[in-house]
Amino acid sequence: MSAAHPTLEAVAAHAGVSRATVSRVVNGTPGVRPELREKVKRSVAELGYVPNSAARSLVTRRTGAVAVVIAEPETRVFADPFFARQLRGISRELSANDLQLLLMLVEDDADYQRVGRYLAGGHVDGTLMFSLHVNDPLRGIAAASGLPTVFGGRPWWPGWEDDASLVYVDTDNRDGARQAVRHLVDRGHRRIAVITGPLDQTSAVDRLAGYCDVLDVPEPDPALHAHGDFTLEGGARAMAELLDRSPAPDAVFAGNDLMATGALRTLRARGLAVPEDVAVVGYDDLDPAAWSDPPLTTVRQDIVRMGEIMARLLLENLNEPEPKARSVIIPTELVVRASA
């Protein structure tokens, strides 16, 4: 509990130099004689000096903080460790660059307004935004704030492709789906069905597109397409629907592991063997995928890395006034287990 917080002034007096010199040493600005530099450093250590960030950012116009805005429905945030992983990656990268992570969870309209005001108030240097909503206000909020922004997940609003200043990071959902479906094709499956997630989310849409790519169709055969909602129950229900059609599919690509697990449940209930009667592939490779019975063949995406890259892109934009960072798509990888 040293004597409160010493100021620059105090350190300067202690070291017998001017405030300016101490400032230079503290900030690593060149142009200070090495011996003086050492002396100042000793004083800093001795007094336990820590710069006052408020005073600093008052003059530098830099806050040293980045806002992470998450506008997701509860379900999604809680359903999987997605955000925990993402935050881990972001946190790593930011703290390596001495930036603070300000977390803003938005739930209702009032939150959007609060976030908007806060960002416009210049309390942070940049933002990282997460949202799946088709036409989320975050896009406008980010623009209005004038802050460098990186989006998590491919955005989806009218004309986004033409917005050259837009930077986002996403995993390669489309290619992941391609790998999954190609695997099924390679195993000799002919009637490959698809259970899609909510088609107002880019991840679900892109995975469906990958499925179509491999089968070389513009749209899925309605007989082989069932709609799920990324939940286990939805997957179970969709699988039941598919089985009730004839001829029944001999393989299923589910939009995520949860739905794949639901499908497995339905198959077991009907006495069908996996993968002999029906092969199943999931998506995400969350822990439960390996625990399912049989263990799930699925697509893995590196979420921690996605967070790191988002932070890194933002850092680039922070330092260059002219944003030159471009969006990044993170590759995905098929993990083959017993279910297909």
Add this chain to the structure above:
Amino acid sequence: MSAAHPTLEAVAAHAGVSRATVSRVVNGTPGVRPELREKVKRSVAELGYVPNSAARSLVTRRTGAVAVVIAEPETRVFADPFFARQLRGISRELSANDLQLLLMLVEDDADYQRVGRYLAGGHVDGTLMFSLHVNDPLRGIAAASGLPTVFGGRPWWPGWEDDASLVYVDTDNRDGARQAVRHLVDRGHRRIAVITGPLDQTSAVDRLAGYCDVLDVPEPDPALHAHGDFTLEGGARAMAELLDRSPAPDAVFAGNDLMATGALRTLRARGLAVPEDVAVVGYDDLDPAAWSDPPLTTVRQDIVRMGEIMARLLLENLNEPEPKARSVIIPTELVVRASA
């Protein structure tokens, strides 16, 4: 992209009053004629004035930010939506009070140092800390920072019970376990086994204590006690161990849902019926508990609320120089499903 950020000065000029008056209006300080107050408010709105927090906190010595420090092994943070929920609760409460949430994830020793320096630097008004580690450095870091601090989860270090200034929030693990085991007893089970989590975590220890309470023993019967690690595999293994002893248990209380699910798997593999041959109770009531086969009887804890209460206690300590907030234990609730 309005004309940069107007200052107090600008608003004052626009409204034809002094800086001091604008400040009074912005901060809601009484003693301004209503009509003047209105006029100033109009100017604020018109110019889109937002106070500069750096300048403000430079003079008030308040930062308007709270650090949330999470020092948890990856596994734990990712294994369940615990922290997402927790953060949701904290975030709600903080933003309702116009406080920012600064998230600090600590992974290695360097992180501890960084956090220590940061907190000691007075960049935040208070901290919320999470750690399960027996002797986590966070305790010392919190003390050294001199900041109001609330811990998440019962702390566990020598002499913590005598530390009157300590404030923590936890769920009532012990009573939750009591409810679970009492339920098994009430159903007529006689040989009730327990699968514990890692006994260097308070939650695992407290749940074991609740088990002992109901059975009225100082320690679990070694024949009925197996060690797990809060993972599915661990639960499966522990269940196998228990079944290999004789006489085998007719019920199992697992320290969490993951281990309970593992136990179910082993039981199914051995052709035993649940709950007829062996009843199973879990703990946590995460989503997968309801999806298991059969659905898990388990203990629910209100994690969002835990976060809210942590934030609320911190707020009290922030405003009262003399900490008077006391720790809070959140009640738990048994959820009866098919497994017991």
Add this chain to the structure above:
DNA sequence: GGCGAGTGTGAGAGCGCTCTCATGCCGTGC
């Protein structure tokens, strides 16, 4: 030996705000 270039250091202004204190105005009471 004098001059310019180069380098290291200090003085001082000012970032935007809060808050104390002085000032001015009104109404009340004798």
Add this chain to the structure above:
DNA sequence: GCACGGCATGAGAGCGCTCTCACACTCGCC
């Protein structure tokens, strides 16, 4: 009619820092 208390307002200092600019000093060169 004058003194006084109370209330609304403004002037100004100062929070701790950065950064520009002026100054001092050293060196090399003609």
